[in-house]
Amino acid sequence: MTWPPLREELRGIEPYGAPQLDVPVQLNVNENPYGPSPACIADIATSAAEAAVTLNRYPDREFVALRAALADYLSRDTPAGIVPEQVWAANGSNEVMLQLLQAFGGPGRTAVSFAPTYSMYPEYARDTNTRWVAGRRADDFSLDLDAARDLVKTELPSVILLPSPNNPTGTALPPEAVGELCEAAGDGLVVVDEAYGEFRREGVPSALELLPSYRNLVVTRTMSKAFAGAGLRLGYLAAAPEICDAIRVVRLPYHLSAVTQAVALAALRHAPELLGKVDELRVERDALVIWLRDEGCDVADSDANFVLFGRFADRHAVWQGLLDRGVLIRETGPDGWLRVSVGTPDEMAAFRAALTDVDGERA
Numbered sequence: 001m002t003w004p005p006l007r008e009e010l011r012g013i014e015p016y017g018a019p020q021l022d023v024p025v026q027l028n029v030n031e032n033p034y035g036p037s038p039a040c041i042a043d044i045a046t047s048a049a050e051a052a053v054t055l056n057r058y059p060d061r062e063f064v065a066l067r068a069a070l071a072d073y074l075s076r077d078t079p080a081g082i083v084p085e086q087v088w089a090a091n092g093s094n095e096v097m098l099q100l101l102q103a104f105g106g107p108g109r110t111a112v113s114f115a116p117t118y119s120m121y122p123e124y125a126r127d128t129n130t131r132w133v134a135g136r137r138a139d140d141f142s143l144d145l146d147a148a149r150d151l152v153k154t155e156l157p158s159v160i161l162l163p164s165p166n167n168p169t170g171t172a173l174p175p176e177a178v179g180e181l182c183e184a185a186g187d188g189l190v191v192v193d194e195a196y197g198e199f200r201r202e203g204v205p206s207a208l209e210l211l212p213s214y215r216n217l218v219v220t221r222t223m224s225k226a227f228a229g230a231g232l233r234l235g236y237l238a239a240a241p242e243i244c245d246a247i248r249v250v251r252l253p254y255h256l257s258a259v260t261q262a263v264a265l266a267a268l269r270h271a272p273e274l275l276g277k278v279d280e281l282r283v284e285r286d287a288l289v290i291w292l293r294d295e296g297c298d299v300a301d302s303d304a305n306f307v308l309f310g311r312f313a314d315r316h317a318v319w320q321g322l323l324d325r326g327v328l329i330r331e332t333g334p335d336g337w338l339r340v341s342v343g344t345p346d347e348m349a350a351f352r353a354a355l356t357d358v359d360g361e362r363a
């Protein structure tokens, strides 16, 4: 056997991750450019200090207070409301979704998504020995419902992963599409990954509204984007209580540290202020879409805090040109396209200036 005795199918695979480069303007991983406010930081510090007093003890395994606060927060997005028994959380929504595949995927089972889609999904499938099948989205990045339904009926997935708004395209799914897939999936789970849900445009509903209608629907969220908490590592989901209970079988004991729970609770207390920044980012996003179109780019409509634009004959050259000018974006998505996260007005001005410069050089 070769050393180290890694699983055969993992040999030679590079760990996933965007380059973490030290560049003045970082618009590559859809982080919130605004850190927490001084008041929020103070609350976080006090809460962490309080949690520190009992760090000799294991944390609340069922994170009761946090589940209640998350249920409360989610209830603003659905008239039916969300109760704590419908909420589950882990260290980032990536961990939540891995747990979903640990519990509901596995050998002999299939997970499905529709490309272009989030690049981590096939990794959860690989790591849990779940068969991975990727269908395709339509050319405008919407979901071709007939094709999607056909694929689901053929492959009979136990988990369907649907980011909405989609990463890397920014496309939100209409609720009718989610509903139809929930029907088509039978007893399979339909996971709507709303990592960017708070950034959706006016009038675009959350899939949370559909929870009372479909027991196989799971909606995931994260504090990494809207809550400016990428460093906190807190993701969560809302689903039927039986689904939350099932995940408890596969979670590691005490997976959410006392510090994580305390800090997440503190951040949630500052939701109104953090969501105020989200509104500013949505305005900045819409302006960016208009500017890019004025520049002659193709731009995918975005309900997220990033924009997919193109199309470039040599996208790598454009990406490199921007990097040479101190602006880091992401070379991802279908060939010819690039993705830029929405930053502060200053960062967006730097991006616009750099792109204009790169275009001028290439013209």
Ligand SMILES: *Cc1c(COP(=O)(O)O)cnc(C)c1O
Pocket: 030, 091, 092, 093, 094, 095, 118, 163, 166, 167, 193, 195, 221, 222, 223, 224, 225, 230, 233, 234, 235
């Ligand atoms: C950023 C992102 C997440 C969030 O991941 P965390 O583990 O919560 O930081 C989830 N899904 C998609 C599609 C994302 O882009």
